[in-house]
Amino acid sequence: MKRELTFILNGEAVTTEVDPQWTLLYLLREVLELTGTKEGCGYGECGACTVIIDGQAVNSCLFPVMEVEGKRVTTIEGITSKDGSMHPLQTAFINEGAVQCGFCTPGMIMSAKALLDAKDKPTEDEIKEAIEGNLCRCTGYVKIIDAIKSAAGGR
Numbered sequence: 700m701k702r703e704l705t706f707i708l709n710g711e712a713v714t715t716e717v718d719p720q721w722t723l724l725y726l727l728r729e730v731l732e733l734t735g736t737k738e739g740c741g742y743g744e745c746g747a748c749t750v751i752i753d754g755q756a757v758n759s760c761l762f763p764v765m766e767v768e769g770k771r772v773t774t775i776e777g778i779t780s781k782d783g784s785m786h787p788l789q790t791a792f793i794n795e796g797a798v799q800c801g802f803c804t805p806g807m808i809m810s811a812k813a814l815l816d817a818k819d820k821p822t823e824d825e826i827k828e829a830i831e832g833n834l835c836r837c838t839g840y841v842k843i844i845d846a847i848k849s850a851a852g853g854r
Contacts, residue, residue, distance in 0.1 A: 706767045709777025717764050724748045724759040727774060735775035735805045739834075746833030749806035750774050756813035758832070775805035778812060788812055788850045795846035799837030807833045811847045820851055 701716040708731070717726055727733045727750070736759055739747030743758040750759045751773040778786040785793075788808045792798050797807075807830055814821055814829035821829070826847045827840075835843060 702765070704764065704768055706769060707771040709773055719763075719765050721764040722760055723750070723752075723757075723762040723764050723767055723772070726764050727759060733774050733776050737802055737805060739802070739806075743832075744834070745803070746806040746810060746830075747803055749809040749833065751809055751813050751816075754813065754816060756810045756829070756832075773809070773812075775809060778808070786812070788815070788847070791846040791850035792843070795842050795849055797838060797842040797846035799835075803833055803835045803837075807835065807843055811850070815847070815851055821847075823848070 701718055703714060704717045705712065705714045707713070715726070715730065717730070724736060724738055727736050728738065736750055737747035738760060739745035741760050743761040746758065748758055748760040749756050751757070752762070752767065753770050778789070780786070786808070788811055792804060792808065798804050810830050810833050811826070814825065818825065823844060826844050830843065
């Protein structure tokens with residue numbers, strides 16, 4: 700039996716009917732068609748599905764959909780500015796060569812954004828800790844860390 704759910708998604712109020720058994724990832728990708736959030740492992744191990752809920756980076760593949768009632772959810776689609784220009788993290792990832800296949804990139808950026816929203820000038824160790832739940836098979840993380848430092852003004 701579906702239930703009504705209301706929350707803020709990328710700055711806009713959303714009310715929708717959901718099956719309480721769904722995950723937030725399912726709602727985002729399959730119902731709301733926000734496919735920037737990726738499904739990787741489905742077990743909270745890879746970080747490809749990372750979104751920000753009330754300022755915290757979370758794995759949307761594990762997050763019960765009913766738990767977003769009244770919360771603020773930000774996906775990769777929600778970080779661009781009103782004029783459509785890229786977020787500084789997106790620009791930094793491109794400029795630093797931190798994007799290879801791109802599958803992990805939205806989750807990496809969302810984890811980094813949650814960190815930079817909480818701390819203007821994180822240390823390299825803090826950056827590593829913030830992205831430790833995000834797996835990348837292509838870059839070896841050096842360029843990703845450089846991109847996050849660059850976006851924070853630390854280069």
